[in-house]
Amino acid sequence: MENTKEHYGLFTATTMIIGIVIGSGIFFKSDDVLLYTGGNVLLGVLVFCIGALSIIFGSLTITELSIRSKKDGGVIGYYEEFISTEAANAFGWFQTLVYYPTINAVISWVAAIYLLSLFHVDETLEAQIIIGFMIFTFIYAINTFSYKMGGHIQNMSTIIKLIPLLLIASVGFFWKGSIPIIPSDVTVITKTTVGFKWLTALAPIAYSFDGWIIATSITNEVKNPKRNMSLALIIGPIVVLSVYLLYFLGLNQMLGAEFIMSTGNAGINMVGTLLFGKNGSSILMIFIIIAIVGVINGVSLGNIRLPQTLASKNMIPHSDKISKLHPKYEVSILSVWISYVVTLIWMLIHYITQKTGILHGGDVSEIAIVFSYCCYTILYIKVIRMKKQKIIDSFFKGIICPILALAGSSIILCGGIISNPFYVICFIILCSLICSLGYSYSKFTNQKNCQL
Template structure:
């Protein structure tokens, strides 16, 4: 009997346009709407807040362009898992995929599912008891759409990304045209109760959480048309769009709402700006935009995350690997991996409901960012290893301004790791424990593989 990956293969159906919308769609969730006040609180002034968004975009772009060269040299499904595996070996590759498959991916999916359900029930004045069921319906529907084929999931991504950008650009355009507040030079340091809150590093860190998701496109490199060209191009265009959207919407918000009022608005800053511009219907437009944004972001995660367990299963590094690596002969979609991620997410949803104080999807996704960035750092260093290993080999794409851009990416990664250690040491320790649990699992799987 032939291995599954020889009998079937994933279809190369992802073009440049869809790749760009995956980059934009998996990054822009709720952060663009809810983070302006948070960043301002840490920055202290409007100038420093805008600068924090610019810095966050530059660091993210440096990371994306660096990873894009690795992806062009290793154009395989699985993204970070495949890169770490090919550069450092199967042990480190497994640990990368382990964290992403068991906790990081499902936690992000579940947090989006629960947030989506709450937003929809609040918008339509439905009982809050229905919010989980609404979220589950969205998760089930999007999983089914992606089982039908990557092209359908990609089409959904194109539609939702365009739809979510409409309220973003409406606030930007009309805010810049109709706003009459001073954009620059607004100082709110006297209004911030704790001096410890004012920290430019924490302001940048808040933006980087909003930029998170930039690497998701690499998970489906094996399904991209001409990945050596389209992966770097999609990263460049997509991350530029996101950075411009984030920076400009913050400028527009400052132009509409005085910083002294903005700092106290919390997660409603963009909605209040829309209300000031368009009346009560404006806040409803933004709420619809956030709902579509979360829905599209969830779809992007469902497209990309299952490719990690799929790649691991193909390598025999997951229990029930034959089932998880199953590809539908007719639909050419990774049905086994999609169902596996759906199942893990479902278990996590049940756990968050049964043990809300012990199992919090938002917190789990945040604490694992620390460990994910350790693997990002390994990947950034891996670029230098690949350059040395493949010396003299012609590259389809080379990161511009080498080695400055990769060093900038490393600096950004180190910044996140150090700040996370300082701000949440116990959370970082929890993520290391999750990582350590993967070691005996790997040893057990390797032994079983050798016996078979």
């Protein structure tokens, strides 16, 4: 493949992680966390901290591979160099055909929901899917025809989305007003003792921390990647956890646990009113939409380059054609089309699952996230082995971090299976089949090359 240029610095790499992880979820997860913890705010803080294990210690562990890797392609490159070419091919096919496109399709749909809500348009599933299609098509076009514009959108959306979170956190810290009264037509949910049932809160909160790994897909386009990507993988997750905790505490200070639990997701509208007045809920909704668009942009930025990355390593059919970069746009146009079409297919599948309700309130991206964390465990175990081989000197980085990262992945896996046992298992089988196809293709290609 033609040499790619180093477009992005530490700031963009870091904002990509923060921008992808902090989406709409944090605005609507606080009530779930409080319900599972019986309104205990301190237990809620503990849930956020445990949920962050998967991202903070996962990124610290992956950093040990990134600073030693000579391969490009992010996690695919780490698999290639530290596990095997076949394993890299298997994981690459999963990311290209399932992980990235499912997240892109679902997040675009979520953006459409909020956009229609903002303008008070009839929110049919069909309208949501059509608007979602238009949103991700527009974002794809931007990232294809102007990598600079895509980077600017990532930086700006990350900064903008932090405004309401930090505003609520800071205002809540100094908030002296009385807690709002729960509307009379709302069933009041009071604080209770839940025992060890608070552990069930780990499942929904885990999804609020996903997406950080996508930033590694632009490693070869980051200036001084060994320094900047390593720093980004450390700084980004810590910033995310800090923002989440400050927001959660500020929200509770302003509304109170019982109001949040009783009103559910509608509680965020009250915050908008308290902060901005009569039209506050609409203003806050605009910030949330910008936050989601930032996620779509970050995922798209990585998604359009995945087939290109695989082709550069001869991991997919017609690699010679797909790996060619457009001289002006510095990205493979065929790579863009492949990722775009696959995302369209998953958007159709998402429509069918939502229309039929077979996932019982869940979506295809959640199950893909569960499987992806199963894949990361292979890299975490490799870091532990590198410590035993004395390649890594630090006990903390070589043993403690990967063990805690494994614990975080186990939490997400258990939470996913508990939430939807039958379809999660079916989906894991599908993902395993796709990985097997990628693995077999690599085996076939290697044997063919050896015969030549």
